[in-house]
Structures are given as structure tokens and as C-alpha cells.
Amino acid sequence: MVNQKKTYYVDVGTGEISQSATGSSWNYKILADDGEVAQLRELFNQNYSNEMKTFVRAHIPYLEYHHDKPNDAYDSTIQQVYGMLHNLGDEEAKTHIESMNILPIQE
Secondary structure, eight states: OOOOOEEEEEETTTTEEESOOSSSOOSEEEEEOHHHHHHHHHHHHHHHHHHHHHHHHTTOTTSOGGGOHHHHHHHHHHHHHHHHHHHHBOHHHHHHHHHHTOSOOOO
8 A cells, every 4th residue: 555645844943843833843744654754764864963063073173074984974864855855845845946956956
């Protein structure tokens, strides 16, 4: 049986994914099935882990941002999050993400 798509509201800053638009702040409205939501949650979990590693790196003054694997991992994961949100989002979400120029250029 094919998973039914449902409307979800996503807050990228907190990594929250909710079916309710009330009582919480949200940035993007998406239409996703259970598997897609699980994949998005996994990306948020990875990003949280990467974020903790970058926090540690931030306290090492001689290590530059562009020479740091945890920052590269964070950047890659956040691009994947925005890619999913772009694919699953409503027109407002797509337009906003495109205006951010965060996604790789596709030819």
C-alpha cells in the first residue's frame, strides 16, 4: 500500500516537524509521506550531531572554518534538508528556498 501524503509544518532552526500549524513557529509547509518524514527527521538528527561537533571546533582558535570536516558535514546535511524541503514544499517554500541560493546549481 502506498503511504498517504500529509501536510507537515517544519521549523529548520529547531528541527521540529509537526502536523499542527498552531502553537509552534514554523518556516515551511510540506506534503510528505511517513518515509519522507522519517528521512527528514534523520537529516535533522545528523545535523544536530554535526552542530555539536562544530561547537567544539569553534573553541579552537587556530582551526579555520573552511578547513574543518564537521563544518563541511553540517553544510552538506543542511543542503540536503533544504533540498528535501524544496522537493516536498508548497510554492511559498520552493520560492523562498530558491531565493536563498543554498541548493547546488543543476544543469
